[in-house]
Amino acid sequence: MFTIYIYLPDTLADWELGHITAELQSRRFFKKDAPHLELKTVGYCREPVRTMGGLTALPDCAVGDIATGEKSMLLLPGANTWSDPRHGAIVEKAGEFLAAxxxxxxxxxxxxxLAGAGLLDDRPHTSNGPGFLEAAVPGYRGQRFYVDAPSVANGGLFTASCTGALLWARQIIAHLGVFEADTLAAWYAYFCTGAPEHFFALMQSVAAAQTTLL
Structure with missing residues (x-):
């Protein structure tokens, strides 16, 4: 079983997690032999948090309950509160994940x-545009590894700008291997463009997979 830990900081940006959590939880487009996933929300404590959109979310567990291993993934959404020192424990845990x-x-x-903890100093990554990390993190030293793109996948590290959530979701889904390649391509094209041909291609790819099961 693969465990996806989703951190819930106060004021988290609701839209940034929407695509990835909905698809991983619903399994609606998963291929027939997709690995079993368990999604767990995490807080710096077990108290409820309020999202940027005003929703109340109750974490399933605290940072100390996270099991680090190759069959786990940690997702960190944007929020207005990342400068709060209470988030230091999850940033440290992110370093443990990458090291493992x-x-x-x-x-x-x-x-x-992550940049403030030095975790982006020597890994290709992106953020909210050139200059953002320099302004947000005075000690940032990863400039030569910065890629000006909506989302960057580098091994097991997936970074994205606030407008890169859809591509970020695609890269994570591809990494997890839970969609067939044609399903993922049609899914991404449809949500990028809204063009009906991509929707029909998506439905056909899922139907074809189901037919294979019969």
């Missing part, structure tokens, strides 16, 4: 938290 060969996804303000 486990995957970490960070988007928007979460990339600044």
């Amino acid at each position: 060969g486990a995957a970490v996804g960070a988007i928007c303000g979460a990339t600044a938290a």
